[in-house]
Amino acid sequence: MIEWDAAKIKAFQTTLLDWYDRxxxxxxxxxxxxxxxxxVSEIMLQQTQVQTVIPYYERFMDxxxxxxALADAPEERLLKAWEGLGYYSRVRNMQRCARQLINDYDGQWPQTAAELTELIGIGxxxxxxxxxxxxxxxxxxxDGNAYRVFSRLLEIDADVAKPQTRTVFERAISRIISRERPGDFNQAIMDLGASYxxxxxxxxxxxxxxxxxQAYLDGVEAQYPVKTKKPRPVPVAYVAVLATMADRWLMVQRPSTGMLAxxxxxxxxxxxDLDLADDATDAELLHAVTTTFTKDYQLTLTDVQLVSGRPVTHTFTHQKWTIRLVRAxxxxxxxxxxxxRAVTEKQLAALPMPKVQEKVFVRYQAETKDR
Structure with a gap:
């Protein structure tokens, strides 16, 4: 790792902040x-790009x-505000944190990083x-931007996939950060990582x-940051049953814990759970879906059809879902x-749904619009 002297640190701060001001x-x-x-913005920006976050942030503030207002929000409205951003535990923890601040801190924010980490959901x-x-x-x-920027500036070869590496970067950046404008410095690093x-x-x-x-000057920029590969997401196969009763959709709520809670x-x-052979035919799949649905919900499906032979796919951090669509x-x-619940189209729009469900409806509409 390269270490800069005081003059170089000052020159870097000036160059970076002048660029940020412009x-x-x-x-x-x-x-x-x-x-x-x-x-709110920082929690939203986790795992999400800036342009995606802007309209969510503006609606959330509205x-x-x-x-x-956040502490008192009904959970269904809270989840609706977050719909499509994913990682829903983030917004649940935000509400818990808001209640913690109101109840334990009289609505006042702690002003140091050490104290802020005592709050729920704040790392x-x-x-x-x-x-x-x-x-x-x-x-x-x-964050990822700081890892990328400073690993290249200083040729830090610590593996950023390892939790203990954070300490290496915190120490290195703490020597360089502007004491006069630390917030602007950190935001400039974010912008640098998102642009050049x-x-x-x-x-x-x-x-x-x-x-x-230094990594660019040495012609080795592509080697930084050093990061071991994550294991591939585990494949999980589902059948989505798009069932209607009269003019209402049958919708279920995920459990209160686990994925998409x-x-x-x-x-x-x-x-x-369908007890099918690997080489099962479409007819066998539909029969198994009908039987299982009746067993699970005490409801009989009729007019059961595959919507498309092409499944919907959605990748989470640890799982990759492949979903075949069945209409009934x-x-x-x-x-x-x-x-x-059995809900109308209007009621459906008010339910908080994950991105994967939006994909299912989009595919369904695309495959059935001409029928």
Whole structure:
């Protein structure tokens, strides 16, 4: 790892912040240093691109403009506000954190990164971002951008996939961060990582910090950051049953724990529960779906058909779902054994649904619009 002297650190700070003042992104959460705004934006930006987040952030602030509004929000509306962003535990933890701040901190935010990590759902990166941007504490905000930027600037060869590597980067960046403008420094690093120093096809030749990028100067930029590969997601196969009763869709709510907790989908039958041979025909699949649906919900499917031979796929962090679509009708019946709802199109739009369910409906509509 390269270590800069005080003169080089000062030159880097000046170069970086001058560029940020000229070219920093105009983002809605940067219009002030309100900790609530910083916090919401940073949680949304985890695993999500900036352009995707902007409309979600603006709607979230419209629906929940204060900590109290967030703390008091009904869960279904909260999940609806988050619909499509994924990783729904984030927004549940945000509400728990809002309640913690109101109940235990009299609605006041702690002002140091160390204290902020005591709050529910706030880890070292988010704490560093809030503390530096909202309260001016000179602490780094170490995320994927910081790993990428500083591994190249300083040729840090520690494996960023290992948790202990964070400490290496925190120490290195703590020497370099601007004491006068720590929030702007951290945000400038975010912008640098999203522009000239991207993961693929960086434009370091035109980067404002080209002269400080040791990996680029040495011709080894592609080697940084050092990161071991994650294991591939485990394949999981489902059948989505798009069943209607009169003019209503049958929808079920996911369990309160686990993946996609409390979100709404059409009934999803795991293929492993259908007791099918690997070479089962489509007719055998439909028979197994009909039998299993009746057993699980005490409802009889009629007019059961495959919507398409092409499955819907959706990849989560640890699983890759492959979903075949089946359409069917259910005669009006008692829903006492059906642990869901029969909803109209209008009611359907109000239910919080995961991205994978949106994909199922889009495919269904595409395959059936001409029938």
């Amino acid at each position: 070219a920093g992104r105009d983002l809605p959460w940067r219009h002030d240093q309100e900790p609530y705004h910083v916090w 629906w929940f403009p204060t900590l109290k 070292p990166y988010t704490a560093g971002a809030i503390a530096s941007i909202a309260f001016g504490e000179a602490v780094p905000a170490v 120093m991207t993961a693929r096809q960086p434009d370091s030749a035109h980067s404002p910090v080209k002269a400080f990028n 409390n979100l709404w989908t059409v009934p999803l039958l795991a293929v492993t 009708t259910v005669q009006p019946a008692d829903l006492a054994y059906f642990d869901g």
